[in-house]
Structures are given as C-alpha cells and as structure tokens.
Amino acid sequence: MELQTWTAPPGEPIPNHPRWPVLIYHGVDVGDGESLFINNGWGGTWTDGVFDYHHFHSTSHEALAVIAGSATLELGGPQGQAFEVSAGDVLILPAGTGHRRASSRDGFTVAGAYPPGQEIYDILRAANPTALSRITHLPPPPTDPVGGEGIALWRS
Numbered sequence: 598m599e600l601q602t603w604t605a606p607p608g609e610p611i612p613n614h615p616r617w618p619v620l621i622y623h624g625v626d627v628g629d630g631e632s633l634f635i636n637n638g639w640g641g642t643w644t645d646g647v648f649d650y651h652h653f654h655s656t657s658h659e660a661l662a663v664i665a666g667s668a669t670l671e672l673g674g675p676q677g678q679a680f681e682v683s684a685g686d687v688l689i690l691p692a693g694t695g696h697r698r699a700s701s702r703d704g705f706t707v708a709g710a711y712p713p714g715q716e717i718y719d720i721l722r723a724a725n726p727t728a729l730s731r732i733t734h735l736p737p738p739p740t741d742p743v744g745g746e747g748i749a750l751w752r753s
Contacts, residue, residue, distance in 0.1 A: 611674025630708020641716030
C-alpha cells in the first residue's frame with residue numbers, strides 16, 4: 598500500500614480544506630470497500646459512483662474506495678487537478694475538498710464512508726460563511742479508513 602498526498606488550492610466556489618491534504622492510497626485490497634471501512638471504524642457506507650459535478654462536504658470528511666473500473670476524478674474544484682484512479686485506490690478527502698467524476702470506464706464503482714459522528718453529510722456546490730466555519734472546526738477522524746498512517750498527517 599502506497600500513500601500519495603496532494604494539497605488542494607484554496608478557491609471559490611469550492612473552498613478546499615485550509616490545512617489538510619487529500620490522501621490517496623494505491624494498491625489497497627479494497628474488497629467490497631464497505632467492509633474495509635467498517636473494520637477501520639468508519640460508517641455511513643454506500644456503494645455507487647461519484648457525481649459528475651463539482652461538490653464538497655462541510656460536515657464530514659469522506660473516504661472513497663474504487664472497487665471496480667477506473668475514472669478521471671477532478672479534485673479541488675475548477676482550480677484543482679485531475680487524477681486517474683482505478684480499482685484498489687482509496688481517496689480520503691478532508692471536509693471542503695471539491696470532487697467530481699470527469700469520466701469513467703469499465704464499470705467504475707466506489708464505496709464511500711465517513712468518520713464516526715459524521716455519517717450525515719451535506720452536499721454543497723458553493724461555500725458560505727457557515728460552511729467555511731464547519732470545515733475549519735471539524736476535527737480529524739480518530740482512525741484511518743484503511744488502517745494506514747495517512748490520517749496521522751492531519752494531526753501534526
């Protein structure tokens with residue numbers, strides 16, 4: 598399992614997180630994705646795709662495990678960057694991080710999950726003062742959703 602980090606630039610209407618990088622694990626034995634997350638203390642699991650429009654969450658951090666196919670995901674909103682992801686990749690997005698599916702192939706499917714207490718999430722397309730405050734004050738999760746060391750970077 599290999600960890601890659603990327604810091605999303607600040608911007609409007611997608612704010613991105615002011616301190617924490619996006620974490621991207623490669624080469625993870627994701628299985629159905631949901632079991633991986635549940636076993637590592639994350640909940641609110643679901644299996645589907647990624648919306649094709651830029652959006653972010655201000656009330657939760659989000660983990661996305663690619664369980665099938667591949668896709669181009671744009672992270673960080675219009676000012677961000679495109680990433681190629683495929684089965685075995687897991688993205689951990691700090692609150693405020695924009696994301697959207699630009700294209701997909703071969704039955705692209707992800708499992709998603711959220712830290713304890715953050716399972717009820719919002720879906721926003723533009724920042725507002727209340728959302729920015731929530732993003733800034735949301736603590737790091739107690740555990741890494743794949744059992745790696747990535748979340749520790751958010752505590753330092």
